[in-house]
Amino acid sequence: MLHNKKMQKIIASFLPPLVFQLAKRDIAGRYRGSLLGLAWSFVNPLLMLAVYTFVFGMVFRGQGSDRTGFALSLFAGLIIFNLFSECITRSPMLIVTNPSYVKKVVFPLELLPWVSLGSALFHAAASLLVLLLFLLISGRGIHATVLLTPLIIMPLIPVILGASWILSSIGVYIRDIGNLVGMGMTVLMFLSPIFYPASALPEKVRPWLFLNPLGLIIEQTRNVLLSGVLPDWKSLVIYLAVALPFAWVGRVWFNKTRKGFADVL
16 A cells, blocks of 8 residues: 555656656547648648638628638637537546556546547647638738637636546446437537627527536637637636536546446456
């Protein structure tokens, strides 16, 4: 027991580099064997932005006369949704697909959601870079408020981690949870202000939109990226005040349920 505690302390001192290395390996593993390799992380969002610009800007003609603006708004919303969706949809299988880590008593299993988050943040950053390049090329310019984007995303991180800890532990015992999460993400996509701005909803319905964990973050991300509007700091602080306890609950749940992982796997 003393040996295990000593090893846990040693591992704890290397947690940030360990998360970085595991996330790096996770990203590289996705593109291993492909011709373009890591370049796919930029090609995919570039292709999607081109498709959105054509389909929603030219075919459906978007909203009003600013057809390209609608495509950019859609793409900005999807950056946040894809960040959230990538982490949450992977969560139910995080422990199941890494049984070797479960058998290693000193390995901090709670790091796996962090690794998934690191990979998702990399892809979100790639998509953001594509968006910024498009803004420059199209002559729309980049607002200084773009620098505040990390501060907008930061309150979402505890929500992602809390949900990931809960879902990854449940996924060990109930394998069907993965299918339910996939269906839930589809529903969440249409309930989030991705294809429409919050202002398009009736005033009576609008407050309910922000019960959606992505509602506020998507709207604020669009404001700083495309409109040059400063964030609603008060709303973000309230969001963070709720997100942190949720993450704590998720971590406690994970620690309580992890004792039976080895028996199930």
